[in-house]
Amino acid sequence: MKLPLIVIPVLALGGFALTGLAVARFNTPPKTGPAPIAPPSILFPDRVAGVGIVEPASETILIGAHVGGVVTKVLVQEGSRVEAGAPLVELDARDADARIEIAKAAKVAAAAAVETARARAVIASLHVAELRAHPRPEDVAEATALVDARKSALADAVGRLERLMKVSDRGSTANEQPTLEFAVAFATAQVAEADAKLMRAKAGTYPEDLAVAQAEEVAAAREVDALTVQTMAADVQIRQAEVARDLLIVRAPIAGTVLRLDTRPGEYRAAGPNAGALLRLGDISTLHVRTDIDELDAWRFHPTGQAVATVRGGSREQVVLRFIRVVPDVAPKKTLTGENSERIDTRVVQVIYALENPPPFLQPGMLVDVAVAAKPFETATK
Secondary structure: OHHHHHHHHHHHHHHHHHHHHHHHHHHOOOOOOOOOOOOOOOOOOOEEEEEEEEEEOOOOEEEOOOOOEEEEEEOOOOOOEEOOOOEEEEEOOHHHHHHHHHHHHHHHHHHHHHHHHHHHHHHHHHHHHHHHOOOOHHHHHHHHHHHHHHHHHHHHHHHHHHHHHHOOOOHHHOOHHHHHHHHHHHHHHHHHHHHHHHHHHHHOOOHHHHHHHHHHHHHHHHHHHHHHHHHHHHHHHHHHHHHHHHOOEEEOOOOEEEEEEOOOOOOEEOOOOOOOOOEEEEOOOOEEEEEEEEOOOHHHOOOOOOEEEEEOOOOOOEEEEEEEEEOOOOEEOOOOOOOOOOOOOOEEEEEEEEEOOOOOOOOOOOEEEEEEEOOOHHHHHO
């Protein structure tokens, strides 16, 4: 009977001890991290605040392809510095190379056709010149000599016939008369033929023959012109094929730095407004801050006001800003800070500032807090 009387008080004391430990444990303050870093002080208390996003001075350029195709070479890396016109990405160019070779072959064929046509044109021109040179003195002299020779032959034949006719006792020469008469007739015909040739030589070229030759000369010249045009068209086709080949090489539009690379060899990349960018390029030699100023505070903003950007995080660095321009188009707010009290159903005026001597860790795309000295109330209300 004494054992239960002892156990019960012991259990009660143990319960009280455990309860005390639990209470002490739950009342111990939780461990906290390092004390938050106070933001740096702003020299001008009357200010206009805004959120800015760091961007290249050229703004971020989304580089796309002129034509669709399979990527064969990526010639840059993220962070690479490139000059304007430098090749960045190459697409499959086998079909374009074949088209260039076909165009060059067509030009060779057209050039050969032009040379052949020029030879025909030269022949036609020489023929026209030959016809225009008629009558030639040597042709007339030759025809005249032929007439004289034929007339001499005729006179000889007539003389022999007349001598035969004067003989009274012909004897064995009685059968020669038909032969001599034929010789006279033949010689007469030859004289007539020689006279005709002389007249032909003196008359020169017939107008009809000259007209036909001149028409052939003009046709040959026009054929040369037409084939020359085909050669020029072949040159244009070669240039067109070379341009199409060059469009398969994506080049840098400006000197800048590759900010992001979004393509790899073997990928098919389309062209057009809905196609994704191959890479992002920008000139980060100078960094700008695109600052969103709430439209409700726009009346207090002045371009001449001093401005500083506070880098977020533990650096507590402030960078002096230099005013560049105001974007003359009020747009819906897009750059969000993530704070619970932030308004998103508002519009903002975008102001571009240049960062003077920014810290090296500041990169495009980072958010900074911007403060701009506001106009005095009296000036702002005027």
